[in-house]
Amino acid sequence: MYNKNNILFLYAILYFAFLYIPVMLLPVFSxxxxxxxxxxxxxxxxxxxxxxxxxxxxxxALFNSIKVGVTASIxxxxxxxxxxxxxxxxxxxLRQLSYGAILLPFxxxxxxxxxxxxxxxxxxxxxLGLIPVxxxxxxxxxxxxxxxxxxxxxxxxxxxxxxxxxxxxxxxxTFWRVTFPLVxxxxxxxxLLSFVISFDEFILAFFLTSNDQTLPLYMWxxxxxxxxxxxxxxxxxxxxxxxxxxxMLSYWLRNLGKPTDKKSNIGxx
Amino acid sequence: MIRYWEKIYAKSENIKAYxxxxxxxxxxxxxxxxxxxxxxxxxxxxxxxMMEIDTTLTLGRYKDFFSKPVYTTLLGRSIKISFFVTLxxxxxxxxxxxxxxxxxxxxxxxxxxxxxxxxxxxxxxRVFSWKVILGHxxxxxxxxxxxxxxxxxxxxxxxxxxxxVLTLAHAWAAFxxxxxxxxxxxxxxxxxxxxxxxxxxxxxTFWRVTFPLSxxxxxGAILIIFIxxxxxxxxxxxxxxxxxxxxxxxIQALFGRxxxxxxxxxxxxxxxxxVSLVALIVTYVTRKVSMRMS
Numbered sequence: 001m002y003n004k005n006n007i008l009f010l011y012a013i014l015y016f017a018f019l020y021i022p023v024m025l026l027p028v029f030s031x032x033x034x035x036x037x038x039x040x041x042x043x044x045x046x047x048x049x050x051x052x053x054x055x056x057x058x059x060x061a062l063f064n065s066i067k068v069g070v071t072a073s074i075x076x077x078x079x080x081x082x083x084x085x086x087x088x089x090x091x092x093x094l095r096q097l098s099y100g101a102i103l104l105p106f107x108x109x110x111x112x113x114x115x116x117x118x119x120x121x122x123x124x125x126x127x128l129g130l131i132p133v134x135x136x137x138x139x140x141x142x143x144x145x146x147x148x149x150x151x152x153x154x155x156x157x158x159x160x161x162x163x164x165x166x167x168x169x170x171x172x173x174t175f176w177r178v179t180f181p182l183v184x185x186x187x188x189x190x191x192l193l194s195f196v197i198s199f200d201e202f203i204l205a206f207f208l209t210s211n212d213q214t215l216p217l218y219m220w221x222x223x224x225x226x227x228x229x230x231x232x233x234x235x236x237x238x239x240x241x242x243x244x245x246x247x248m249l250s251y252w253l254r255n256l257g258k259p260t261d262k263k264s265n266i267g268x269x
Numbered sequence: 270m271i272r273y274w275e276k277i278y279a280k281s282e283n284i285k286a287y288x289x290x291x292x293x294x295x296x297x298x299x300x301x302x303x304x305x306x307x308x309x310x311x312x313x314x315x316x317x318x319m320m321e322i323d324t325t326l327t328l329g330r331y332k333d334f335f336s337k338p339v340y341t342t343l344l345g346r347s348i349k350i351s352f353f354v355t356l357x358x359x360x361x362x363x364x365x366x367x368x369x370x371x372x373x374x375x376x377x378x379x380x381x382x383x384x385x386x387x388x389x390x391x392x393x394x395r396v397f398s399w400k401v402i403l404g405h406x407x408x409x410x411x412x413x414x415x416x417x418x419x420x421x422x423x424x425x426x427x428x429x430x431x432x433x434v435l436t437l438a439h440a441w442a443a444f445x446x447x448x449x450x451x452x453x454x455x456x457x458x459x460x461x462x463x464x465x466x467x468x469x470x471x472x473x474t475f476w477r478v479t480f481p482l483s484x485x486x487x488x489g490a491i492l493i494i495f496i497x498x499x500x501x502x503x504x505x506x507x508x509x510x511x512x513x514x515x516x517x518x519x520i521q522a523l524f525g526r527x528x529x530x531x532x533x534x535x536x537x538x539x540x541x542x543x544v545s546l547v548a549l550i551v552t553y554v555t556r557k558v559s560m561r562m563s
């Protein structure tokens with residue numbers, strides 16, 4: 001629309017720095033040969049990474065996080081897939097209400113969801129632990145998954161399904177041979193994004209687990225001890241790089257095979 | 270006759286749709302609505318001893334909440350902080366979303382991905398890095414001292430409400446950029462040209478056309494930022510100090526060490542109710558103001 005605006009461009013660059021500098025600091029200091037995070041930098045070292053690899057409680061926490069993340073991402077993607085299908089294929093009565101209800105966990109403060117689940121869980125006489133954490137993560141991830149899936153399912157040509165039907169496929173065949181391959185990239189993107197959300201989630205896990213730690217809880221526990229800090233930074237750097245790659249991959253998947261004029265349509269998150 | 274079959278078909282469409290929605294709605298009911306309802310009921314109970322709760326219904330916990338100044342202070346502060354976080358985030362991200370929507374021609378998608386990528390990296394780590402940046406021996410202070418610009422560390426940087434607002438505005442930026450960008454990008458460019466043809470300046474066009482048309486995005490951003498940030502626990506704990514403590518830290522204590530579930534439940538109910546109310550008012554006012562403008 002407009003040609004050029006140097007002031008706005010400069011602002012965009014500055015804002016970019018504001019967004020990225022805090023995130024980049026941790027990886028920078030993870031290679032620094034000093035316990036405290038203070039400038040000037042002391043020298044290059046890999047010893048914090050060595051310490052990280054050998055921290056045994058970290059391994060257990062990592063395993064827990066992966067367990068919770070994989071379970072939560074599979075369940076939330078499945079639930080969201082069915083819901084997205086309903087919203088894109090049918091004229092649902094009370095559409096806004098159902099839609100809003102499913103997106104609600106995304107808006108309600110996590111602490112409210114967390115304490116409510118504590119009240120329910122302990123009220124039923126059950127032990128807090130990774131199960132309520134996983135349930136809360138499924139609840140929290142489903143809205144994201146649904147938005148990702150809906151934006152994909154709205155994007156493709158309905159005629160393709162009808163053509164398959166006309167060519168003699170039944171509903172099941174149409175689904176497996178036409179719909180599913182078309183939606184598959186979004187399903188994978190939804191699995192990846194919900195895994196990342198669950199993997200990084202802190203508040204729900206903090207409230208709802210007892211002894212079993214997830215990775216963010218492990219980091220939280222270590223932040224109190226200055227001497228333990230550098231290996232948390234190393235861990236943080238690895239997590240930042242890994243999640244960035246996964247998220248980039250999922251963005252790429254979501255645009256795969258879309259008509260070019262729709263490429264900027266990123267609907268939701 | 271045809272009408273009749275149409276009705277049946279429409280109904281069966283609804284049945285099919287709700288069969289598909291069933292798992293999602295069941296989950297929301299079982300894992301969110303009923304626990305929240307139970308919490309609401311618990312807020313009318315009384316904690317007698319460590320393990321014992323008296324289930325006679327009473328308004329006592331609400332009285333407790335409003336009679337002790339610490340609770341109302343924390344509630345007011347939580348809402349104030351969320352309000353400023355929302356305001357700061359909107360003001361700082363609007364020009365950016367505007368730039369991407371109207372000036373960026375190639376690789377818009379790449380811009381959006383880059384602007385939202387930090388949001389996906391660990392929330393805990395992002396908050397922690399602000400603690401490191403603002404701390405007494407932190408990055409800002411040590412850098413300024415190394416450069417000889419200050420002799421003593423600047424103490425006001427961390428453990429304040431400003432630090433909480435800054436950290437949260439950074440953490441929630443993506444939630445403002447996306448809705449703002451989507452609403453700005455949707456604006457029909459011929460409307461802007463029409464405005465220029467009618468003799469409006471660039472500034473007038475912005476206030477009379479662009480801004481009012483971007484309000485759905487503004488309202489969306491307000492709702493997604495204002496309500497969840499009020500319940501944030503990590504940021505006040507790490508960079509807030511005593512001055513930046515929020516109601517959520519108190520709720521955590523009531524469900525943890527203090528072990529007073531009913532009072533914690535009442536605090537949670539009050540928090541959710543008041544923040545929703547304020548969000549509704551803000552949305553309403555924004556809409557009214559915009560209608561007057563355009």
